[in-house]
Amino acid sequence: MANHAIPHHPGLIGTGPGQAVRRDGDASGERAGSGAATPAAGARVRRSHPGGHAGWLIAPATLWLFVFLLVPLASIFVFSFFTSTGHGMAPEPTIKNYVDYFEVEGFFDPEARKFLKPSVFLSTLGTTFRFALTVMALCLLVGYPIAYFLALQVQAFKWQLALFLLCMVPFWTSYLIRAVAWLPMLGRRGLLNRALVELGIVEKPVSFLLYSEFGYTMALVQLYVVLCVGPIFFSLAKIDRQILEAARDMGASAFQIFREIIVPLSLPGVAIGMIFIFVMLMGEFASAVVVYGGKISTVGTVILNYYTFANYPFAAVNALMLMVAMMIGVIVILRVVDIRKQL
Amino acid sequence: MSDKSLHRRGRTRRQFLGDSAKITAAGALAGGFPHIARGNDGIRTIGLAVSIINEIQGKASEDLGFSIRGQALGYGAMVGKMLNQNDQYEVAEGYFNDMDVMIPSKVWQPIDTQRIPEWEKVTDLAKTGRLTPESKPGQGDAPFRHLWLDADGNRVEGPSRYISMLPGWHNADSLGYNPEETGRPIESWAELFSEDFAGQVALLNAPQIGVMDAALGVEGLGIFQFGDKGNMTREEIDFLIDFLIEKKEAGHFRAFWETFGQSVNLMLNGEVVLESMWSPAVTAIKAEGVPCVYAFPKEGMRGWHGGCAISARAEGAALDQAYEYLNWWLDGWAGAFVARQGYYMSVPDNVQKHLEPEEWDYWYAGKPAAKELPDPYGTIIVPEGEVRDGGSYWDRFSNIAVWNSLMDENDYLVERWTEFLNA
Incomplete structure (x- = not known):
């Protein structure tokens, strides 16, 4: 109380x-x-x-948030109930846009081809979610050891700082350049394929590296992993070394110390890092074009496709549903880790 | 001007104000800011980078004595600004395939051809759809289907005194291929789906255009006949997308490109051997030393046509200047500029005056280049003796299979295209 x-x-x-x-x-x-x-x-x-x-x-x-965030958000919400006229929208309230978003023709009809299939828009959101979860897991797998090494293995503060800055180097170039840089790496005539052929591992260049789920996932992990290294590093660095020593003195094994002390104390950093990555991934659409060759549709491209030919209400519904999905994701992460209690 | 037409204009403007009130906030959504007072020196024009080029608007400003400020936008942003912020431009350099959105919204004013002295010189391609008496008009949003208006901006059967947009630059797109990799000349859109090129094919990732190329391919295969490829029914869209999904799941497509640069890199890097392509991309690939040919499919090419429209908000001196700028486009200098990039202009006679004879022979007449030819910036891009793919201007535009179009079922098309990408 x-x-x-x-x-x-x-x-x-x-x-x-x-x-x-x-x-x-x-x-x-x-x-x-x-x-x-x-x-x-x-x-x-x-x-x-x-x-x-x-x-x-x-x-x-x-004031800034009110004018440039809340007011536009409110208008998007209002527009999502407008009627599309084919060349704009009219302020005649309708829920048709939402019905179209969720409903699929023949959803409950066992005869229909689309029986019990989610709508295209939901499945787009679902695909985005699936990629987000995979990439988050991989980022954690890659990022946590980096942060652990920096925070607990490197002793001198100046080295910690230097190595941490080194981790940030990729962020000194633009996002798009980092995405495009994968093309000469993974392409059919790319560096990796050339190496594989030279080493005799494959006979001719393989094509699954680029414009594929594999390449896309790799690129996303590389693009976003640093976002979780930072927060995890700070959480780990805050751990009082004396606690670890005390545990060791009392006979805890290295694994026990890791499981009982380090992991729980680093959870806030993990949660914050995961939230960063999750939110960025849900809104991601540029690397889908560059690295996946546009072979997947993202909520961003769907919004743009409807916006381009003036179906603003339906674009608004897609934008709102993306936001709802993001909020649910963030809430779930915060439920798993109670950041306030941990901090 | 008669009372009647004044009254009409007033009504149009009021109607527009009503519309704009509904979408004022939409402007904020699109990143627009409140109207910024502008000086009365000159006009603003918006469009794609195809026609908004510093050199063009710069030369126009110089010739006309007032400033013309161009803003090049991406396609979505361009259509959004044209529709929702017509107080932010006087001239819109738009495309005839967007007319189903633009004409009913009345964001542009009808252009009075009596204020266009060179109107007679504009070819019949845009007026009747027949560049030569024998040519086929082609399906879809051909310019002549969206050109003619009455004084109020409503569509009429042409010809009439008022037009929606002054026809300008245009081209016909098809497939680009690497002849060394394909091993044979590509003469049909059906080759897009040939098993020989599985995994090495790319399409343009814009639902409206991508399906058009695919439809030409399906017709080329002889497995389906569309009533009107420029305005497909739901059943036709379903058939086509189901076919494409099957192909995609079999790994037939290497990628779907969105920008000019992507289409160039795909072929340069050996990722694809055959893809839907714009003609300047072929030039760019050849400039890098990679063999590339622009196909001239027997089914015909896919045309598109741009031009200049005037905002409904333009009035007074700005309106006069907008007309001056439109007439300047017909003078031929700008047409010669875009010709060196491979685009055509609606007034070939005037363009010819601004091209050297060798340039005219190569770009328009389809003859071998009698000497090395430059692009608009002076870089040599055409070696001596080369012949332009696709024949002469008149050959090319006599055989347009379909024009870039906005279908009645566009929303359904986008939905199914999304499903295709997710497959």
Whole structure:
């Protein structure tokens, strides 16, 4: 109960419980009575805003978000109920767009070819989801060891920093260049194929490397893995080495230490990293064109195809459903790992 | 001007205001900002990079004495801006296949041909669909089907005094192939589906155009006949997409390209041997030393036609300047500029005046190049003795199988195309 007193206190301003900001420092009495978990949080929050006018500080951001995020979002929501006229839209409310999005002709008809098949738009979303999950798992598999090495194996801080910056090098070039760079690597006449042929592993160049699910997944992992290395690295670096020593002294094996201490303490970083990657992947459409050769459709291309010839309401429905899917994904991740408790 | 026509114009504008109120917020969605006051010096024009080129609008500004600011956009952004922000341009360099969206929305004003002194010189390709008396008009959104309007901007059977867009640059697309890899000349769209090239074929990833090339291929195979490839029925779309899905699942397609550069790289890198292609891409590939031929399929080519339209919001001095700019396009200089990139112009007689005889013979007459020829920027791209693929202008445009089109069933087409990509 006491925990809830802090976020909802009128003296606190914030858009969510996690972002509670204290306006003044006079609530110490209340804090004393607010249970074990909050003093730390209160102290941290107060330190970052020493008695300032926090309300004014967030005003520009609030205004910005209102004008350029909430208003457009609200219009997209409203447009999604408009009627498409073939050359624009008319403000005649309809739910037809949503029906079209979900419904498939002959869905309940056992005779029909499309019996119990999800609509094209749902399956596009599903494909995107499937790729997102695969790539997230691979990113974790690749990224976690990197972060672990940086945070716990490298002892000197300056080396940690140097190696971490090295990890970031690919981010110094544009996203598109990093995607395009896969073409000379994976192509039929690419570096990899040439090596395979020279080494006598294959007789003639293989084509499954590029414009394939394999190449696409590889590229996505490379493009996004750093997004999870950062947060995991910071979570791991925060672990008090003395705890690990204590565990060792008490006879815990290396694996036990990893499983019982390191993994739980790094979960917030994992969750944040996974959220970053998930959100980016759901909106991804450029590398599908470049690396997958457009052989897959993404929600982005669907929206563009309907937008191009002025079916704005249906483009709006697709945009909203993508957002809903993203939100569900983020909520699920946050359910699995309670970041606030962990931090 | 009579009272009647003033009244009409007023009504059109009010109608438009109604429309624009509905979509004001859509403008914000599309990234537009509130109307920025502009100086009364000159006009703004928007379009694709095919016609919006610094050199062209720069030369026009120089010749006409007022500034013409061009903005080149991607296809989706271009159509979006043309439809939703017609206060942000005076001239729209659009395409006849978008007319089913543009004419009913009344975002453009009818162009009065009496203000186009060279109108008589514009060829019959755009006016009747027949460049020569023997030529076939072709299916789909041929310019002449969307050209003629009444003074209110409603479609009429032509010819009439008012037009939707002043016909300009155009071309006919087909397949590009690497003759060393295919081992035989490509003379039919059916080759797109030949087993010999399985896994080495690419299509253009735009549903409206991709299905057109595929439909030509299916007809070439002789397994299906479309009533009108430019306006397919749901059943026809179903047949075609089911066929394509089967092919895709068998791994027939290497990729679907979206940009000019992608289509060039696919062939340069040996990923494909045959693909739907735009003619300047063939030139670009040959310039890199890779053999590439532009096919001239016996079924005919797929045509497209651009031109200049005027925003319904343009009035007063800006409207006069817009007309001046349109007339400047017909003078021939711009036509000669785009000719060196392989595009044709609706007034070949005037273009000829601005081309050297050797250039005219190569680009329009289909004769071997009598000397090395440059692109618009002076780089030599045509070696002496080369003959342009596809024959003369008149050969090419006498045999248009179908024009790029926007079908009535476009939404259904996009849905099924999405399914095809996901297969």
